[in-house]
Amino acid sequence: MKIMMHERFLSFLKEPLESMGHTVSTEDKDGILWIGYPSQFEGVDFYPNLKYIQTLSAGYDELNLEDLKQRNITLSNAKGAYSESIAEYVIGHVLSVYKNAWTYMTHQKNKTWEKNTMVKELRNKKVFYLGTGSIGSETAKRFKVFGTTNIGFNSNGRKIDHFDVTYPLSTLNTHLKDADIVVASLPSNETTTHLITSTEVNLMKPGSVLVNVGRGSLIDEASVKDHIDHLQALILDVFEVEPLNEKSYLWHRDNVIITPHISGQSEFSDENLKTLVLKNVNHIMSETPLENLIKL
Numbered sequence: 001m002k003i004m005m006h007e008r009f010l011s012f013l014k015e016p017l018e019s020m021g022h023t024v025s026t027e028d029k030d031g032i033l034w035i036g037y038p039s040q041f042e043g044v045d046f047y048p049n050l051k052y053i054q055t056l057s058a059g060y061d062e063l064n065l066e067d068l069k070q071r072n073i074t075l076s077n078a079k080g081a082y083s084e085s086i087a088e089y090v091i092g093h094v095l096s097v098y099k100n101a102w103t104y105m106t107h108q109k110n111k112t113w114e115k116n117t118m119v120k121e122l123r124n125k126k127v128f129y130l131g132t133g134s135i136g137s138e139t140a141k142r143f144k145v146f147g148t149t150n151i152g153f154n155s156n157g158r159k160i161d162h163f164d165v166t167y168p169l170s171t172l173n174t175h176l177k178d179a180d181i182v183v184a185s186l187p188s189n190e191t192t193t194h195l196i197t198s199t200e201v202n203l204m205k206p207g208s209v210l211v212n213v214g215r216g217s218l219i220d221e222a223s224v225k226d227h228i229d230h231l232q233a234l235i236l237d238v239f240e241v242e243p244l245n246e247k248s249y250l251w252h253r254d255n256v257i258i259t260p261h262i263s264g265q266s267e268f269s270d271e272n273l274k275t276l277v278l279k280n281v282n283h284i285m286s287e288t289p290l291e292n293l294i295k296l
Contacts, residue, residue: 001023001031001032001281001284001285002023002025002028002032002033002049003017003031003033003034003035003281004024004025004028004029004034004035004047005024005026005034005035005036006026006036006040008036009035009036011270012270012273012274013273013277016274020278029047029048030049031049031050032050032284033050033052033053033054033281034047034053035053035277038055038057038060038061038062041053041062041063043067044068044071044073050073051072051073052073052074052075052076052284052290053068054077054078054276054277055075055076055077056078056273058077058079058081058082058134058135058187059077059188059215061188061189065296068296069296074293075293075296076280076290076291076292076294077292078273078276078292079292080276081272081273081276082265082269082272083135083137083138083264084138084266084268085268085269086135086138086139086185086213086263086264087139088142089237090139090183090211090213090235090263091139091142093211094122094211094235095122096257097209097232097233097235098119098120098121098209100117102257122146122148123146123147124147125148125149126148126149126178126179126180127140127148127149127180127182127183128152128172128179128181128183129152129153129163129183129185130153130169130183130186130214130218131184131186131214132152132153132154132160132166133154135185135213135214136152136163136183136185137160137161140152141162144162148181149164150162150163150164151163151164151165151166151167153166153167153168154166154168154169155191169192172195176203177204180205180208180209181208181209181210182204182211184210184213184219185214186215187215188214188215188218192214192217193217194217194218195218196210196212196218196219196220196224197224198220198223198224198226198227201224201227202230206230207231208232209232209233209234209235210235211236212237212238214238215238216239216242219240221240221250229255232255234255234256235256235257236256236257236259237259237262237263242260243260244258244260276292279291
């Protein structure tokens, strides 16, 4: 089978795929399977023989799903490949806020010995998860060790392991007053775009923490601009426009933590992706159902 991919992934995919007897190309457009990030896909018109797309990201909103459906192209994503790393990112950054790590780092630079800064514990805190998929579940599983109450929000309130209770996402605003920590890991769609505005921020407890590791479009950055001080911290790994503009107000807010869309990256990322790709290539060859198949 002829496989097309971006050169970024040759280092860990080319050798194992070729050892299975497949042809790998970064330039030819006549392959059957395309592998890469959705932003690297040029559109179905460029790939006349395309039958399968394997994205190496969980998100795929940059793809034209209607075009794929019309061409009868099968789509699968990388759901789960980054979830453990993202969960650790969330835990680590929330703990850094609760334990005032940033304050003490500043004290250290200034040679200041000050012990009266209040710190918090995660025990008994209510953590809201906007999205109960792989990322939300892995994060909830880890938070539970600290004695939190895990409250999940998904499309219909269906029960999910690792969550003490779940509600429909449509009811979020009736519950936000109880949230100590909100972790957003939702995909981008008509329902979730600008789900978090100044209204939602102000409904949260004063001094609560908001984390976004889903899609940048979940938070209306313009709307929340004058309301961020309501929070103890706003932790952002994704943004409405990336890279984040150097003129963005977010850079200059003391209670905003910014990272450049790296929460899913770890020393295991490439290995996780390789495992997924090889499984799905085998599924294609044996004509069995693919992992992470997306219904178009």
